[in-house]
Amino acid sequence: MKVSVHDLTEGCRIAQDIMGLTANPIIKKGTELSSIHFEALRAFNIQHVEVYSKLADGSKVEAEPVREEAGSIVVAAEEPPLKKQYMELISYYNGVFNAWQSGGKLDIVALKSRLMPLLRQVAKHKDVIYQLHRWSEAKSYIAHHSVSTAIISYLLAEKAGYDQGGCIQLAVAGILTDTGMAKMPLSILKKSGPLTQEEAIEIRKHPLYSYQYIMDSPLLKNEMKAAILQHHERLDGSGYPKGSRGKDISRSSQVLALADVFHAMTSERLYRAKKSPFRALEIIWEDELGKFDIALLKALQEIVGGLATGTRVILSDDRTAEVIFTQPQHLLRPMIKAEGSEDIIDLTKERKLYIEQVIS
Structure with missing residues (x-):
């Protein structure tokens, strides 16, 4: 029977594989649920699941079944419009970023649970790539940049051939790349002009701080942790914080790097006007060639370009x-x-x- 996840108790047994934005089930049929499974369901924003009518100990499940309407099955509440979800996540990110600035801990599960519904919408509406630079606001740049980097990383990873699990991991890594900015002085974050040399040196520490936030988390693969640390490295060695080059920079790092710089160039900043996604990509090709993976650049070009006749x-x-x-x-x-x-x-x-x- 189908029940709301809010009515589940430990001992309930899954009667049907539970799928997220993944190639494989996040919870397999026959699994006996425990608290760790409830956390996974929240993280993937699953609303209802199929369970057997009896618990593992043989007692009857007390939860009220989800009713079926004539001609259809109620599987979840209707998703709100993509832009509304996006703006709600921006608001949430601003709140937790303020908490991090005050010494609060990073809750990756909570952040991911907010991101997953948005990714489901993005998977259906890939033309969001043309809207992100329009939605971004200079006054909340870090929030917009983090959420948009997650979205672009997801789309880029998908185009580059990553499986769904890898796309999601990169999206989560994308939204975490600038957590270290919470350790930057307010005088730098709110500056309306170009940074001084000393301020630029300070800003270049943020990948290290971001890594410190997530280095002990079991929720991210080590590859993704390294990608967060390296998202400002460049293949020609011109990046930071270590000046790594070539094969020392992972492909996942390159996905985040390209998503990061592409959104930064197309966003309104306190000291710089935004560029068209088309023009930004051309500039990367003309001025930044050698710094980014060519295959990923072509993948991003295919996402942005290739407009259908009549567009x-x-x-x-x-x-x-x-x-x-x-x-x-x-x-x-x-x-x-x-x-x-x-x-x-x-x-x-x-x-x-x-x-x-x-x-x-």
Whole structure:
């Protein structure tokens, strides 16, 4: 019978595999539930489960079954809109970040339980990649950056061939990359202009502080802990905190690194205007080549580019246009037709013009 997770007690036995955003069950059929299973259900935001009518000791399950409506089964409450979930997580992150600044402990389970419903929506609405830079606000930059890095890491990992478990782990790692910022002086966090050399040196310590927050957690794989520590390292050795290079930087670190820099470039900052996702990716290709994994750059380009024929966009000169054709070798610069004109514009030739925004 189907029951609410709130009605479960220890000794209940699962009658059907419980799936999250994973390739394998998070709890297998026949499992006798204990407190650790309840924690996993909360972390994956599971609302209802199928259980056998009798407990492991043979006594009857007292929970009230979930009722089925005519023609359908009530499996969970309807998910709120993606943007609402996103903004709720921003609000939650701001609250816990303030607590970390006051010496509070990091609760990865609680943070993950808030992230999982959002990832379920992201899995269905991948075009969120075009909205993140519009939703970001300079005054809550760390929260927006952390949540968006998680989302982009999830999408990038999926495109790069990670299994669902790996995608989720990278998303969780993504939202944790800047926890160490809680140890930065407020004078630096709230500064509205470029950092001094001394302030930049201080900021470069935040990956170490982030690692200290999570290094003893059993909820993250060691690979993900290392990725958090290395998310500002670069393949050419120009990154920090250690100046690692090449094979010393894991692929998972590179996923976080690319997600981090891509969102940073497309976000409004107190001292810098945001860039279009299309223009930001071009700049990475032009100016940062050699610092990031080429295969991951191509994967991100496929996520952002490759717009379907008929997609409406806003150009950098504020004109609205329609995508006519996209060449595989020029995903960021399709051929377009501006509204009110029959002329076809080839963005590969009009280099001063680029896509500013995709109209959903």
